[in-house]
Amino acid sequence: MVDMKHYEHMVMLELSDDERMQLSKRLDTLIESFSALEQIDTDGVLPLVSVVDGQSILREDVAVKMISRDALLSNAPEQYDGYFQVPGAIE
């Protein structure tokens, strides 16, 4: 039995009891399907994180201005004097 509340907290969600029950059932089914992977021996195989695997071309390590401060702030739910506005985090 998966501790749903633990994972909800990790991804900053707070499900209702109904929603938690539904997703918990879906999760059980999914985890059961993952058992097909258990018998596969992957010792000595390197994980494939990206298919590009270090082939990509890196740009020069020089700062460039890609977007203005105003443009960035224009989509913020709340802003104040050129900054993102958030509730107090320190007592």
Place this chain on the structure above:
Amino acid sequence: MGHFVNKYNVDCPKGAVRVILDGSIMHKGQPVTAGSKMLEGFISPITATAVTKLEKADIVIVGSAKMDEFGVRGLFLTDKHDTIVCEAVEAIASGAADVALCNDYTGAIGAAAAAQNLFYMHPTYGSVSRYGLISAVPSMDQIGVVCKSIEAGAHILSIISGFDEQDGVMLCKDQPTGASGAGKLRVGMPHGMGEMVSQSVSAIFDSCDTVEIALEHFDVCEQVMHILCCAELSASISRYDGIKFGFRAEKYSDLEALYKKSRTEALGADVKFAAIVGAMVLSEGNYSKYYDHAMRIRRRMKNALDFQEYDAVLAPNAHLARLCGLPAVTMPSDAGALTLIANAGCEETLYSILRKS
């Protein structure tokens, strides 16, 4: 508005190609939501490189299509015959646009296109810039095209492909270009595709040799997709915190409550589920068992493909293509949607096979 979430008021010269964007591709000044309440009211601050390239080539952008939230629905279809309703596909089928740009990381858009007798052409991973595409599953995110013909799709892909330093994960410029079309091409069919598919395939590929092949771990593609996509989606949507952009809940007591209420109120059930699955497979105690293991299987799948033995592989879905970052065309057939996959950079091989068919 029909298929559109945002229809532009544009003049379209006669004969011009009309392109619709799926709801996760940015066009400066236009709203973009990736189908999520989380991004309602968000205005694109930039234009995706792929869109800039189309505009420079005088292709007309006619608007953006409705989409399911972050394109995740296709990951959780319970029956292999199920398809999603994809408005970008419907727009092409109805004639509202000629080509759609989409990010089909699950393969479900391709299946929806095939169900409408259309094609979905997915280029090699890293060949089309993702700058301006709202990220979902970064190791598989790639802009591809829904189109009525191979020629139409190939034309659009030739315009939008190419190096862009604004996408940090792009391929080197020197890639194999694939078969020239000389001689008979060989299509590999993995064991277990079924007789129905075999008969259908013989009819489609009568100009090619078909060879039956054994592909290691082909049978567990779906499980590997679930683990890797959920892990990456979980990380991708962590940026939606109600602070910098997007939805913010009205009532909250402190910063943590702001995060939780904003995300809980704005994200849909499938996205929440993907986030939770992702958190689980990435968590201490499960990381090796699920995430790391799935990435190792992914490498073995890629290594199992031997494009010296065959020019392309046919598969009943696009999972293998997405996991291995390979170019693929999903197409209609009597046996349902089929996906033809070639080696990285060998889009021309696919076009050669399909033009001859």
